Amino acid sequence: MTELTTKYLRDEKARGTSCPGCGLRPAHLKVLEAIDRLGISQADIVWGTGIGCSGRQTYATWKGDTFAGTHGRVYAMATGLRLALPPNKKIILTVGDGDAYTIGLQHLLNCARRNVGVTVVVLDNLGYQSTGGQYSITTPEGSVTDSSPRGTWEQNWAGSGLDILNVIKEAGATFIARHTVLQGDAVVSSLEKAIQNPGFSLVQIVYPCVSHFGVQALGTRNIPQVYTWFESYPLATGILQDSIGSRPEFSDAFRQQNKKVKKGNQDV
Amino acid sequence: MRRIFDTGNAAICEGAIFAGCRVFAGYPITPATEIAENMARRLPEEDGFYLQAEDEIAALHICNGASLGGLKAMTATSGPGYILFADAFGWALSSEIPVVIINSQRVGPVSGITGAPGQGEFYLSRYLAHGGNYETIVLAPASVQEAFLLTVRAFYLSERFRTPVTILADQMVTDGWETLELPESEEEAQNMDLQRWERKVHPGPDFYPPTDAIDIPPVVLGHNTGGACSDWTPTLQGHDTEDFELHHKHAWRLIHKILSHRELIDDAEEWEVEDAEIILVAYGTPSRVVKSAVQEGRAKGLRIGGIRLISLWPFQDRLFKRKASYLVVELNWDGQLVKEVQRAARGSAVHFWGRCGELPSVKELLATAEQIKEGKTLSRDAWKTERW
Structure with missing residues (x-):
C-alpha cells in the first residue's frame, strides 16, 4: 500500500489482484500518479472499465464514481455518458488489448472519430490472459499460446508493419501514445497529456503476462527472465499523435449545434 | 389539447419527449427509421441529443451511458437490430439503469420482410438477456394514440423500477396514420392519466439493496457518490462478486421488484x-x-x-x-x-x-x-x- 493507493483506491480493492510479476498493477498506479500530478479531484473523474484482466481488476478500485461496461462496448457507453456529464468531469477508461482492438474496435474508432472527451488507457498484456492465455492481435508473432499450440501465424497489429495505432490515428484520435510499463516517467507524462486533452486520447501501456504468456510463449514463469525478453521486444513507443485542440470535442460541438436550433415545439 | 394526424412513430417520439427523454441513439432500420428521423428533428428543439450510432449494439450502449449520467434515453429498432440490443439490454437490466426500447416488429425470421407487420419477438422480448434470473416489463400498443400513452408509461415505469422497459409494437402501429391527441397543459396531461417520474440520484453507499422495493433511484455517475455500476453480480455497494448468496439476493431483487408491484404494470x-x-x-x-x-x-x-x-x-x-x-x-x-x-x-x-x-x-x-x-x-x- 502506498500513499497513492490509499488516497485514490477503495480500501477493499487497494491491494490489487494481479498475478506475481504482472505489469497491470504498476500501469494502474501510473494512471493514479498522472491524476495526482495534475491535481484533479476524485469528484472530477468517472472511471470506467471493460472486461478481461485489465477491466475486471481495475473495476470499482477508484474511490469515486466508477462503472464497468460489457466487453468492447464501454466506448459507446462513454459516448452517451459524455453528453450527460459537465465538461469539467473527466472520463478515464482502463481496458485491455482485446477489449479495445478487437471486440470493441468498431466503437473505439467511432469514439475517436467523434473526438469524445475520454482517456482510453489500454493495458496491453499481449493476449487474452484472463481466459487462460489465448493470442490476441497484440500477441508477438509466432508465439505459442493455448489457442496457437504451433505458434501464431497470422500477422498481428503490433509489430511487423501493421500498427493498430495508425488506424486509430486515421479515425481522428487527437492524442495517442504507446509505452511499455518499464518507461516510468514517460508513461506518466503521456497520461497527463492524455487526461488534459478535452477530446479523445488513447494511451497503450504494454507489459508481459508472466502467468500465461511467460509460461506458454517463453517457457518460463521466472519474472526477471520474462522481463529480460520484454526489454528486447521491438515496439514503437512514444507519443504517436498530438493534435490536441485541432478538432472540437464531441459533447461541446453537440451543444454548440443545438444552440443553433430554434427552440419550442414548432410542429409535429 | 392538440389534435393532429400522424404516425405511431411520431406518437412515440412525442411520448418520449413528454416523459423527459433527452437522448436518442439509433440506427436506421425499416420500419422503425421514422422514429429516429422524428427524434433527429425534435430532440435538439428540447436541448436533447440525437445520435446516429455505428450499429444497434452501440445505440443501446450509448443510451445506457447517457442514462448512467442522469439523462433519460430511448432507442428504437426492428427485428435484426433488436437482436443486437441483447448485450446492452442485459447490462441495463442487471445494473438497474432505466432506459426505454422500442421494437416495431416486422416479418421474420431474420431480415424476413421489412415493411409488413409481424409478431415474432413475443418470447425474445421476455428473454433478450442471456443468463436468466430476471423479470422484465413489456408493453404493446395497438394504436397511434396508445403508442404515445405507453411510451410515456414506459419511461415512468423504467424510472420507478429502475429497469429497461420494452415497447413491443408492430409495423402497422408505428407506420399507421391516425388522429393523435397531445396534452398542452398539466391539467390535460392529468386528465389523460399521464404520469412522469423525475430522475433522482442514489446517494449511496448501498446502491444494490436486496429488497423488492421500487422507487429506489439508480446509480447516477458524476455526483461523487462513489456510485459503482457493472454487469458483474453486485455487492450492496455495486462491487463485483462471485458469492452465490449475494447473487441469489441480486436475482431475487431483479425478479421480485417486478412481481411484487404488478398493479403498476398489468394492463x-x-x-x-x-x-x-x-x-x-x-x-x-x-x-x-x-x-x-x-x-x-x-x-x-x-x-x-x-x-x-x-x-x-x-x-x-x-x-x-x-x-x-x-x-x-x-x-x-x-x-x-x-x-x-x-x-x-x-x-x-x-x-x-x-x-x-x-x-x-x-x-x-x-x-x-x-x-x-x-x-x-x-x-x-x-x-x-x-x-x-
Whole structure:
C-alpha cells in the first residue's frame, strides 16, 4: 500500500489482484500518479472499465464514481455518458488489448472519430490472459499460446508493419501514445497529456503476462527472465499523435449545434 | 389539447419527449427509421441529443451511458437490430439503469420482410438477456394514440423500477396514420392519466439493496457518490462478486421488484368475456380485428368475447382462468403468445390462428370461431394445418 493507493483506491480493492510479476498493477498506479500530478479531484473523474484482466481488476478500485461496461462496448457507453456529464468531469477508461482492438474496435474508432472527451488507457498484456492465455492481435508473432499450440501465424497489429495505432490515428484520435510499463516517467507524462486533452486520447501501456504468456510463449514463469525478453521486444513507443485542440470535442460541438436550433415545439 | 394526424412513430417520439427523454441513439432500420428521423428533428428543439450510432449494439450502449449520467434515453429498432440490443439490454437490466426500447416488429425470421407487420419477438422480448434470473416489463400498443400513452408509461415505469422497459409494437402501429391527441397543459396531461417520474440520484453507499422495493433511484455517475455500476453480480455497494448468496439476493431483487408491484404494470382490455364460450386473444394491431369480430359475432348471436393484452410481460395468467375456448390470434405462423395462453388457461381448450405480414379479417376469425363451436378441426389449407 502506498500513499497513492490509499488516497485514490477503495480500501477493499487497494491491494490489487494481479498475478506475481504482472505489469497491470504498476500501469494502474501510473494512471493514479498522472491524476495526482495534475491535481484533479476524485469528484472530477468517472472511471470506467471493460472486461478481461485489465477491466475486471481495475473495476470499482477508484474511490469515486466508477462503472464497468460489457466487453468492447464501454466506448459507446462513454459516448452517451459524455453528453450527460459537465465538461469539467473527466472520463478515464482502463481496458485491455482485446477489449479495445478487437471486440470493441468498431466503437473505439467511432469514439475517436467523434473526438469524445475520454482517456482510453489500454493495458496491453499481449493476449487474452484472463481466459487462460489465448493470442490476441497484440500477441508477438509466432508465439505459442493455448489457442496457437504451433505458434501464431497470422500477422498481428503490433509489430511487423501493421500498427493498430495508425488506424486509430486515421479515425481522428487527437492524442495517442504507446509505452511499455518499464518507461516510468514517460508513461506518466503521456497520461497527463492524455487526461488534459478535452477530446479523445488513447494511451497503450504494454507489459508481459508472466502467468500465461511467460509460461506458454517463453517457457518460463521466472519474472526477471520474462522481463529480460520484454526489454528486447521491438515496439514503437512514444507519443504517436498530438493534435490536441485541432478538432472540437464531441459533447461541446453537440451543444454548440443545438444552440443553433430554434427552440419550442414548432410542429409535429 | 392538440389534435393532429400522424404516425405511431411520431406518437412515440412525442411520448418520449413528454416523459423527459433527452437522448436518442439509433440506427436506421425499416420500419422503425421514422422514429429516429422524428427524434433527429425534435430532440435538439428540447436541448436533447440525437445520435446516429455505428450499429444497434452501440445505440443501446450509448443510451445506457447517457442514462448512467442522469439523462433519460430511448432507442428504437426492428427485428435484426433488436437482436443486437441483447448485450446492452442485459447490462441495463442487471445494473438497474432505466432506459426505454422500442421494437416495431416486422416479418421474420431474420431480415424476413421489412415493411409488413409481424409478431415474432413475443418470447425474445421476455428473454433478450442471456443468463436468466430476471423479470422484465413489456408493453404493446395497438394504436397511434396508445403508442404515445405507453411510451410515456414506459419511461415512468423504467424510472420507478429502475429497469429497461420494452415497447413491443408492430409495423402497422408505428407506420399507421391516425388522429393523435397531445396534452398542452398539466391539467390535460392529468386528465389523460399521464404520469412522469423525475430522475433522482442514489446517494449511496448501498446502491444494490436486496429488497423488492421500487422507487429506489439508480446509480447516477458524476455526483461523487462513489456510485459503482457493472454487469458483474453486485455487492450492496455495486462491487463485483462471485458469492452465490449475494447473487441469489441480486436475482431475487431483479425478479421480485417486478412481481411484487404488478398493479403498476398489468394492463389489458376485455370485451364481452363474462358469458363467452369462445374468447379471442391478441395484442397490438390484430387486437383491433379481434374487437370488431367480437362486436360482429355478438350481433350474430355468437357467445364470443375478446382479450387484448396491453402489458405482455410479466404475463397476466389471471386473465385466462375463465372456462372457455380460447382462440389466440397472432401475426406469426409458429404461435408464441398461444403457448403462454395454453399454460395460463390450463383446463380450457386453446386454439391458434396465425398469419404473418397481413391481418386476419373479421370474417375469417368468425368462421374459425364457428368451427371451434362446432368442434371441427381447424384447418385452412393443408400446409396451414393448425396443430394446437
